[in-house]
Amino acid sequence: MTTFDCSDPIERRAGLEAAAHAATSGHLVVLPTDTVYGIGADAFNAAAVRALLAAKGRGPDMPVPVLVGSWTTIDGLVMAVPPVARTLVEAFWPGGLSLVVEHAPSLQWDLGDAKGTVMLRMPLHPVAIDLLRLVGPMAVSSANRSGNPPATTAADAQAQLGEQVSVYLDxxxxxxxxxxTVVDVTGEIPRVLRVGAVPLDRLRDVVGAVEDATAR
Structure with a gap:
């Protein structure tokens, strides 16, 4: 377990290299994002994703989201990008909006019981973006034990996850x-499954009709 202070340019470069090597070797890493800290693994390594779920103390019934390093990555991961999803991507990526879409059936990954869908987000954080561009799509969940508040610092994450994580990027x-904020765009009308970093009224300003599934 190693922690790198990414405020130092030399240490940041070393940390990114170490984190990329760890992730591509099947190990877990903690990375900063604009919303909260995430615990991440190579999205296409099923054993690493299972280790991620185990580190959090939860099962496959809560599938792991995927972070991407560019807008265009989404085109290679889904069957077809709905127009409303494209509009939301252009308005809010990189940023605090996650989109639930139908993933391409050819993808060889196991993120949990996702029923043919995947939650995608491009984070607005330079360290996260740099790591994602080195590794490719990463399965990333909030860096905390299930039931505990999400970590907002590397120290918070380390206190909860300890040596189950190989590299911490601070x-x-x-x-x-x-x-x-999580929006399901697999149906005719976008459905908000979780209200978070992006307010509901901002979504409606961009795409009009949005169903708030959290209000039920």
Whole structure:
């Protein structure tokens, strides 16, 4: 277990290299994002994703989201990008919006019981973006034990996850400090499954009709 202070350019470069090597070797890493800290693994390594779930203390009934390092990555991961999803991506990525889409059936990954869907987000954090561009799509969940508050600093994450994680990238306190807003775009009308970093009214300003499934 090693922690790298990403405020130092030399240590940041070394940390990114170490984290990329760890992730591509099937190990877990903790990375800063704009919302909260995340615990991440190679999205295409099923054993690493299972280790991620075990580190959090939860099962496959709560599938792991995937972070991407560019807008265009989404095109290779889904069957077809719905127009409303494209509009939301252009408005809020990189940022605190996660989109639930139908993933391409050819993808060889096991993120949990996702029923053919995947939750995608492009984070607004330079360290996260740099790591994602080195590794590719990563399965990333909030860096905390299930039932505990999400970590907003690397120290918070380390206190909860300890040596189950190989590399911790310390990017300072999370700028937003709350989880992303989650929108399901697999149906005719976008459905908000979780209200977080992006308010509901901002979504409606961009795409009009949005169903708030959290209000039920």
């Amino acid at each position: 990017g300072g306190p999370s700028p937003i400090g709350v989880a992303s």
